[in-house]
Amino acid sequence: MNTMTVVEKSPIPTEHGRDRILRVAADLFLSRGYAETSLRTIAEAAEMRPASIYHHFESKDALLTEILAIGMDAVTTAFTAAKAGLAENADERDRLQAHVAGHLRALFANQAFTAAHVTVFPFAPADVRAASVPQRDEYEALWTTLLTQLTPGLDSDARRLTRLALFGAMNSAVQWFDPTEGAVDDLAATIVDTLWNGLATRTGATS
Amino acid sequence: MNTMTVVEKSPIPTEHGRDRILRVAADLFLSRGYAETSLRTIAEAAEMRPASIYHHFESKDALLTEILAIGMDAVTTAFTAAKAGLAENADERDRLQAHVAGHLRALFANQAFTAAHVTVFPFAPADVRAASVPQRDEYEALWTTLLTQLTPGLDSDARRLTRLALFGAMNSAVQWFDPTEGAVDDLAATIVDTLWNGLATRTGATS
DNA sequence: TTGCCAGCCTAACGATCGTTCGGTAGTCTT
DNA sequence: AAGACTACCGAACGATCGTTAGGCTGGCAA
Numbered sequence: 073m074n075t076m077t078v079v080e081k082s083p084i085p086t087e088h089g090r091d092r093i094l095r096v097a098a099d100l101f102l103s104r105g106y107a108e109t110s111l112r113t114i115a116e117a118a119e120m121r122p123a124s125i126y127h128h129f130e131s132k133d134a135l136l137t138e139i140l141a142i143g144m145d146a147v148t149t150a151f152t153a154a155k156a157g158l159a160e161n162a163d164e165r166d167r168l169q170a171h172v173a174g175h176l177r178a179l180f181a182n183q184a185f186t187a188a189h190v191t192v193f194p195f196a197p198a199d200v201r202a203a204s205v206p207q208r209d210e211y212e213a214l215w216t217t218l219l220t221q222l223t224p225g226l227d228s229d230a231r232r233l234t235r236l237a238l239f240g241a242m243n244s245a246v247q248w249f250d251p252t253e254g255a256v257d258d259l260a261a262t263i264v265d266t267l268w269n270g271l272a273t274r275t276g277a278t279s
Numbered sequence: 280m281n282t283m284t285v286v287e288k289s290p291i292p293t294e295h296g297r298d299r300i301l302r303v304a305a306d307l308f309l310s311r312g313y314a315e316t317s318l319r320t321i322a323e324a325a326e327m328r329p330a331s332i333y334h335h336f337e338s339k340d341a342l343l344t345e346i347l348a349i350g351m352d353a354v355t356t357a358f359t360a361a362k363a364g365l366a367e368n369a370d371e372r373d374r375l376q377a378h379v380a381g382h383l384r385a386l387f388a389n390q391a392f393t394a395a396h397v398t399v400f401p402f403a404p405a406d407v408r409a410a411s412v413p414q415r416d417e418y419e420a421l422w423t424t425l426l427t428q429l430t431p432g433l434d435s436d437a438r439r440l441t442r443l444a445l446f447g448a449m450n451s452a453v454q455w456f457d458p459t460e461g462a463v464d465d466l467a468a469t470i471v472d473t474l475w476n477g478l479a480t481r482t483g484a485t486s
Numbered sequence: 487t488t489g490c491c492a493g494c495c496t497a498a499c500g501a502t503c504g505t506t507c508g509g510t511a512g513t514c515t516t
Numbered sequence: 517a518a519g520a521c522t523a524c525c526g527a528a529c530g531a532t533c534g535t536t537a538g539g540c541t542g543g544c545a546a
Binding site for chain 2: 104105106195222225226233234236237238240241242243244245247248249259266270271272273274
């Protein structure tokens with residue numbers, strides 16, 4: 073039904089050129105890795121010849137750089153939206169859950185672009201990594217600020233550790249969680265429930 | 280001082296041949312990725328010629344396969360040791376912490392071999408991944424059994440999610456935690472403290 | 487002393503990689 | 517109608533990849 077001749081702006085139209093390259097490349101980088109994915113494979117998935125990619129991108133590295141930038145934009149936007157959507161009287165737990173849900177939703181909505189930061193980034197060429205670092209630091213700072221507000225009693229070392237463990241828990245989800253239905257919000261609720269109240273209260277056991 | 284002509288068994292002797300290849304290859308795979316690391320680079324780090332590697336290993340894939348097997352052995356052994364080292368009257372929280380500490384210690388003691396499972400495995404060639412899956416499943420089953428004993432009140436979906444989030448939190452540590460001193464046990468204590476009691480009790484806030 | 491073999495070497499193979507060059511077909515501007 | 521520009525293409529470049537063939541050498545076994 074999507075193969076009809078009518079062409080109109082829809083959420084997922086038949087992509088052309090640049091956008092299509094970006095999407096299939098992000099998918100391939102995520103599933104196979106950066107070095108393992110050749111430009112010939114990307115070109116085939118985008119239904120063009122390898123040389124054509126160079127009309128849209130300066131190099132393979134530039135392509136990855138843009139993919140990573142798009143991914144960071146997505147989570148940063150999600151963070152801002154989560155903050156904006158909060159009720160005035162939201163308590164600490166609600167605020168945390170809103171941001172966790174935002175991060176997870178961005179992670180699954182933009183799948184490959186955002187997830188690439190988890191698995192592709194560490195092995196990206198040094199130049200590409202360096203180009204992404206400022207954006208990544210900005211996003212990290214947003215979370216540090218949030219967690220500082222939510223847990224004023226925690227010392228900064230423990231808070232840093234909590235932030236990194238939370239990121240590890242959230243980001244690892246891209247490797248095992250299947251986001252059918254609106255289940256992403258359930259995942260966020262479960263993660264925050266455990267993180268905030270602890271396993272002990274969820275099992276009835278005492279520490 | 281290590282360059283003296285006396286050769287004796289020490290914890291870190293001058294490595295030769297096979298063992299040396301394994302160690303430098305594991306280090307390089309972890310820091311640069313599998314596809315990004317050429318056999319020529321490995322050979323240079325091991326102070327030999329590329330062709331010599333083939334005297335010890337059938338192929339580059341076989342080299343990675345063995346590295347992953349060594350890494351899984353390390354965490355499996357650590358898990359068993361943690362279980363054996365527990366006091367009779369250890370409560371749920373103590374048992375969890377002992378195993379978390381064991382996993383983290385194995386993660387940092389064998390650095391590259393164990394950590395390769397976190398970052399290298401997902402992008403390894405399909406054949407290599409398939410060879411590691413049984414060992415990985417076994418280790419996963421150990422944790423599932425443990426968590427089932429510790430949290431009998433949790434339904435299996437929530438427990439699975441808890442296990443994966445815990446793994447995400449622990450394994451992401453290899454990318455940011457610097458294990459100076461005996462600080463790994465402190466990290467384990469902090470992770471378990473937060474996981475078990477929750478952030479709420481650590482900040483004085485109420486849910 | 488001889489033969490063997492582990493352990494390493496040099497040299498090179500074909501394949502694949504990112505990339506470049508010089509086009510061509512279609513569309514839009516003037 | 518002519519030029520310019522976008523989007524693509526075929527063909528090839530040099531570099532690097534995993535791998536192999538064949539040879540050298542020093543120490544151990546017979």
